[in-house]
Amino acid sequence: MPVITLTIDEELVSARAGQSILEACRDHEIKIPTLCHLDGLSARGGCRLCLVAVAGSPRLLPACTTAVQENMVVTTSNEKIERYRRMILELTFAERNHTCAVCVSNENCELQTLAAELGMDHVRYDYLNPDLPLDTSHERYGVDHNRCLLCLRCVRVCDEVEGAHTWDVKGRGIKSQVITDLNRPWGASESCTECGKCVEVCPTGALFTKGSAVAEMKKEASFLRRILDGREKRQWRR
Amino acid sequence: MNLTALTELAEQELQRQQDLKLRLFLCYSTPCISAGAEAVKVALEELIKEQDLAAQLEVVATGCMGPCSRGPLLRIVVAGEERTYEKVTPEQACEILLHGLAGNPIETGALPADIPFFARQTKIVLGNNGWIDPGKIEHSIARDGYAALAYVLHEMSPEEVCNEIKKSGLRGRGGGGYPAGVKWNLVRKSPAERKYVVANGDEGDPGAYMDRTIMESDPHRVLEGMAIAGYAVGAEQGYIYVRGEYPLAAARLTKAIRDAERCGLLGSRVLDSSFNFRIDLRVGAGAFVCGEETALMTSIMGRRGQPVPRPPYPAQSGLWGYPTLINNVESFANVAPILHRGADWFAGFGTEKSKGTKVFALCGEVVNSGLIEVPMGISLRDIVFEIGGGLPDGGQFKAAQTGGPSGGCIPAEYLDTPVDYESLKELGSIMGSGGLIVMNETSCMPDVAKFFMEFCMDESCGKCVPCRVGTVEMYELLKRITDGSAMLGDLETLEELCGLVQETSLCGLGMTAPNPVLNTLKYYRAEYLAHIEENCCPAGVCQLDQVPLLKLPEHAAELAIFKEEN
Amino acid sequence: MTVPMASSVKEGENGHELKFQLVDKSLKKCQFQQDALIEVLHSAQEAFGHLDEEILDYVSLQLKLPPSWVYGVATFYNFFTLDPQGEHVCVVCLGTACYVKGAGEIIARLEEALEVEAGSTTADGSLTLMTARCLGNCSLAPMLTLDAEVLGKQTLESTIAAIEAKRALVAAAAEEEL
Secondary structure (H helix, E strand, C coil): EEEEEEECCCEEEEEEECCEHHHHHHHCCCCCCCCCCCCCCCCCCCCCCCCEEEEECCCCCCCCCCCCCCCCCCCCHHHHHHHHHHHHHHHHHHHCCHHHCCCCCCCHHHHHHHHHHHHCCCCCCCCCCCCCCEEEECEEEEEHHHHHCCCHHHHHHHHHHCCCCCCCECCHHHHHHEEEECCHHHHHCCCCCCCCCHHHHHHCCCCCCCCCCCCCCCCCCCCHHHHHHHHHHHHCCC | CCCHHHHHHHHHHHHHHHHCCCEEECCCCHHHHHHHHHHHHHHHHHHHHHHHCCCCEEEEEECCCHHHHHCCCCEEEEECCCEEEECCCCCHHHHHHHHHHCCCCCCCCEEECHHHHHHCCCCCCCCCCCCCCCCCCCHHHHHHCCCHHHHHHHHHCHHHHHHHHHHCCEECCCCCCEEEEHHHHHHHHHCCCCCCCEEEEECCCCCHHHHHHHHHHHHHHHHHHHHHHHHHCEEEEEEEEECCHHHHHHHHHHHHHHHHHHHCCCCHHHHCCCCCCEEEEEECCCCHHHHHHHHHHHHCCCCCCCCCCCCCCCCCCCCHHHEEEEEEHHHHHHHHHHHHCCCHHHCCCCCCCCCCEEEEEEEEEECCCCCEEEECCCCCHHHHHHCCCHHHCCCEEEEECCCHHEEEEEEECCCEECCCCHHHHHHCCCCCEEEEEEEEECCCHHHHHHHHHHHHHHHHCCCCCHHHHHHHHHHHHHHHHHCCCCCCCHHHHHHHHHHHHHHCCHHHHHHHCCHHHHHHHHHHHHHHHHHCCCCCCCCCCCCCCCCHHHHHHHHHHHHHHHHCCC | CCCCCCCCCCCCCCHHHHHHHHHHHHHCCCCCHHHHHHHHHHHHHHHCCCCHHHHHHHHHHHHCHHHHHHHHHHHHHHCCCCCCCCCCCEEECHHHHHHCCHHHHHHHHHHHHHHCCCCCCCCCEEEEEEEEEECCCCCHHEEEEEEEECCCCCCCHHHHHHHHHHHHHHHHHHHHCC
């Protein structure tokens, strides 16, 4: 595979053609915050946390969907990018009801961790406090829309890895919400295989295993890599 | 059909028209129908039947003539002199017919031939509007319809066509202003077994109806432009995406496609050449974001109309992953005239960087509202005060809004700015698709900004966080400003949010959503401050009946009443 | 496995089957291509007036698409409605030109006068009040459509009069039938 060279944060690095900026950065242990991205799933470019500056582009570009190019000059962090990332997190917190203290994923939550890492310690915008339901109709799992970030990892893993496409999104804009089948209770879904992948990939406490008390719900997103390696490379690691 | 047959058909139709003693052109577009054109048509037809005049004259139900606020409009040509009558009643129409037939047309109700509304316009795109029945392909052919396509197929190489478009300086009429020829060349050069041409007729900007009128009044012009584009880029399939709110446009295009196919002007072996081109219609289902090209394409593929990040651009990977040329309907309507009369002729109109003409929907607080086509570079003052005839009832000009929810308001001090892509951008607005709404002193700018933000909030697809949540938060802040509960700090928060949404949103909808706010803050900041600091709406629109949260203690007395009542 | 089409399995004389036949016609016309989902939903809504679970389920079966996918598309677009519509539909345009000319007030006072919120149907099912983001008839501002008719340069009074006339027409027709 052709190798190309580019500059990331003033350092000359090599990458494989066709890689995204994000992949190239991860190969060189340059950290870029992400929320909707998950290795093994298609790139989405929706959370906008991985925005980076690329010389010659008038706009910031999402590292997850932008392919590397020969001689590209990428800046992954500067004062403005950091400020925008914090603001985007503020908006994310303001959108739904993220009450960490009573959340099953408290201290095991990607959103919470990111806020701490990026130094987002308060929200300056109006909390929208939407009135959202909690669906515990499924025998083993539950979905709490109050914690959902609409990263759509569940939708993508269900479609791309499990192949069931039980999840999708209804409505649009601020009224978007993840749904199962024809917006029926999860427990009544005919297409759900109960594989639990959606629960594992969910970055917050929106999807959880029933019976988890506050702070007990630990996710293991890396299992997806295991399944994909098994399928594609015929290697089963543990 | 081949070239000879096409020419013959055109000549036959012209002869038929010349043999008639009188042709009455009745504007049969939605505004005129709503004003009573249907009754006029019935009355004329009855009279013709009664007096057995069918052999001597015909009534042509045409597309939009322009001065929509003066409908129903009826036009006749007697001895080479053209007369357009306004606000025609069925009785008047019969009078006009009888006198016209006798060769001494009446003058009452006729618009003066030299009124600026007509005199200041240059019609390229709308050249056939008001002169043809959009449902009759022979009318179109008699006015050189498909002649450019015939010429191109037999005399020019695809490369030459692209270069001709490039040379003409035509820029995308959907708002962005990207050079059309450059885009065509990109698609032509993209190697692929299949390519597509898409006409964007999802005109979603509130206050804009140019594309609707073009599609309803002269559908063949759009189809011809698409076919030429198909030949130029190497595509055999085209899609025309029409907004769901425009059922009449969809019906007329459907008929036009069928008629053109029947005549061999679309389909396989177009005009006896080896070129095949099919056009299918796609009807939108009500989502503004589908005007964004990548979202439009996902919608054509039957999915949720959400945009995808660019690059890759549609020219590289569009519909089903194949190179796709996507242009606005108005851009395609410019193509046939350019190839028919030459790039140099076209480049003779407009300014150095913006060539040709632009169609505007002039409405709001203006005497002559309607559809106009003007050369690029004309001043706003000429549009509003000459063509538009100024504001009614002695109203004071406050602002001209262009570009819809992606644009901004242009204040009176910039009335002499030439209307072209760059100048409008400099003012913080955009050309947009061509809506131009005149506002008088009763329009409140923070309220207008709130109106557009509400629009963007409702129309956000929800894919990216800045647009999905940012528009709601900006709307909340604007609501606070207009209800009296805002503090000065809110203005700062608002401006900062505008910057974020502008710079980090995924697609054009989010990127441009803050424009109306930023632009009105730039020119009408005093109005915002009056709302916040003086609790006063200078235009008298806002209620301002709320109190800032931090000032609640000062209003303790009112609060006490509030408690008692509850 | 091929899924039997509703029109062939449900033999009946009432309108329901006939409506499904219209959907089937559209499905056949687009050769059951998944990309044609929006066209099929358009014709389904034209036939039924709205898209309920049964219809969405049917479309998803016929196009071999996941139900959630079909539901997602149906709820993304403004045009599709999952609730039955009133006998008459009044759409008030809230485009810029109409807004500048006072459409905002018309809709607010219509809501009050008809005791119905924009986007919903009156209790007696006689009228659905909707708003649109621009119907492209800006020179007629403020304008609205009542069923398929375009009414330009409206005031609150003229709108209510038009709606009442429509309702009266239906009432008269109903009486005649009795």
